[in-house]
Amino acid sequence: xxxxxxxxxxxxxxxxxxxxxxxxxxxxxxxxxxxxxxxxxxxxxxxxxxxxxxxxxxxxxxxxxxxxxxxxxxxxxxxxxxxxxxxxxxxxxxxxxxxxxxxxxxxxxxxxxxxxxxxxxxxxxxxxxxxxxxxxxxxxxxxxxxxxxxxxxxxxxxxxxxxxxxxxxxxxxxxxxxxxxxxxxxxxxxxxxxxxxxxxxxxxxxxxxxxxxxxxxxxxxx
Amino acid sequence: xxxxxxxxxxxxxxxxxxxxxxxxxxxxxxxxxxxxxxxxxxxxxxxxxxxxxxxxxxxxxxxxxxxxxxxxxxxxxxxxxxxxxxxxxxxxxxxxxxxxxxxxxxxxxxxxxxxxxxxxxxxxxxxxxxxxxxxxxxxxxxxxxxxxxxxxxxxxxxxxxxxxxxxxxxxxxxxxxxx
Numbered sequence: 427x428x429x430x431x432x433x434x435x436x437x438x439x440x441x442x443x444x445x446x447x448x449x450x451x452x453x454x455x456x457x458x459x460x461x462x463x464x465x466x467x468x469x470x471x472x473x474x475x476x477x478x479x480x481x482x483x484x485x486x487x488x489x490x491x492x493x494x495x496x497x498x499x500x501x502x503x504x505x506x507x508x509x510x511x512x513x514x515x516x517x518x519x520x521x522x523x524x525x526x527x528x529x530x531x532x533x534x535x536x537x538x539x540x541x542x543x544x545x546x547x548x549x550x551x552x553x554x555x556x557x558x559x560x561x562x563x564x565x566x567x568x569x570x571x572x573x574x575x576x577x578x579x580x581x582x583x584x585x586x587x588x589x590x591x592x593x594x595x596x597x598x599x600x601x602x603x604x605x606x607x608x609x610x611x612x613x614x615x616x617x618x619x620x621x622x623x624x625x626x627x628x629x630x631x632x633x634x635x636x637x638x639x640x641x642x643x644x645x646x647x648x
Numbered sequence: 649x650x651x652x653x654x655x656x657x658x659x660x661x662x663x664x665x666x667x668x669x670x671x672x673x674x675x676x677x678x679x680x681x682x683x684x685x686x687x688x689x690x691x692x693x694x695x696x697x698x699x700x701x702x703x704x705x706x707x708x709x710x711x712x713x714x715x716x717x718x719x720x721x722x723x724x725x726x727x728x729x730x731x732x733x734x735x736x737x738x739x740x741x742x743x744x745x746x747x748x749x750x751x752x753x754x755x756x757x758x759x760x761x762x763x764x765x766x767x768x769x770x771x772x773x774x775x776x777x778x779x780x781x782x783x784x785x786x787x788x789x790x791x792x793x794x795x796x797x798x799x800x801x802x803x804x805x806x807x808x809x810x811x812x813x814x815x816x817x818x819x820x821x822x823x824x825x826x827x
Contacts, residue, residue, distance in 0.1 A: 480673045492677075493827070560825060561826055613816055617700055627683060628683045
């Protein structure tokens with residue numbers, strides 16, 4: 427036998443060592459699993475969790491927003507009526523109104539001579555509207571409540587007008603008179619030619635948008 | 649070794665909704681809204697399209713009084729009118745007076761220049777703006793008027809110009825509607 431024992435190549439020695447370490451690790455891990463205890467607690471009846479819904483719907487009372495408005499002259503007032511319902515399962519808050527004009531003109535950009543809006547709320551019941559007699563009545567004792575007072579559309583288009591500043595309970599219905607006014611102003615037309623910068627003969631495509639916000643999020647402990 | 653084993657159920661802390669998670673409910677409706685026009689003009693045209701300008705009528709040189717010339721006043725606005733302002737000017741023939749007349753309660757016979765009702769002078773040259781209730785009330789309606797000149801024989805043509813102004817207060821009153 428040679429005095430120089432033949433040694434295994436260095437690569438084989440490393441492979442062998444790695445295998446020994448791996449097997450040892452697996453044994454240790456397996457031993458740990460079998461050695462531990464496990465406890466589980468579950469509810470016998472599955473807990474149902476649902477998410478709420480937030481729905482705001484609008485219904486015309488009379489013509490409402492279903493009819494266009496034509497040929498408003500300065501001083502004219504057109505009153506339309508709508509009912510808003512918070513019909514989801516969640517309470518809401520901060521009901522607001524914004525009005526956007528798809529084709530802005532002086533009607534909606536001029537805060538002085540352009541269109542103005544007022545909103546009156548009837549709390550106890552819907553407005554009773556009679557287009558034939560040209561009347562509308564609110565059953566509230568003391569009359570309806572003015573929630574928006576003669577705001578220019580030029581303003582309401584950028585800053586929402588508040589209709590309900592606080593809570594809007596689930597299921598609540600709000601009865602509104604939307605009063606659109608073209609302010610009094612004098613213009614003189616000469617020989618059929620409208621004056622420069624006139625308020626006459628303009629058209630606005632108004633989108634009336636009512637917004638409500640979800641109630642504040644809650645944390646419950648029970 | 650005595651190992652105490654315990655099992656517990658711990659409620660996780662609820663993270664409040666952030667602003668980005670707040671829900672909005674929205675309902676929109678679109679309505680087209682238009683403003684009216686109040687306007688009138690004088691014209692010799694029988695139908696639209698009309699030229700929006702003052703009407704200038706030329707009366708030729710004449711030894712005797714030239715015959716009247718008839719024209720329409722048309723409501724070219726979209727609302728009814730209750731009155732309008734008329735201004736008549738005469739140029740080219742100093743000394744002549746021009747007037748605009750209406751046949752109230754009747755019609756003109758433009759062949760004989762007679763009126764079956766009563767002739768009403770609406771405006772006279774030199775008098776400035778005169779407001780009159782003789783107007784075409786309804787949109788697109790029209791009334792027949794005439795211009796006449798009077799005075800000494802002319803040696804040059806006279807031009808009579810009729811101008812009409814309609815102020816907001818000349819149109820229907822403001823309305824309030826519930827519907």
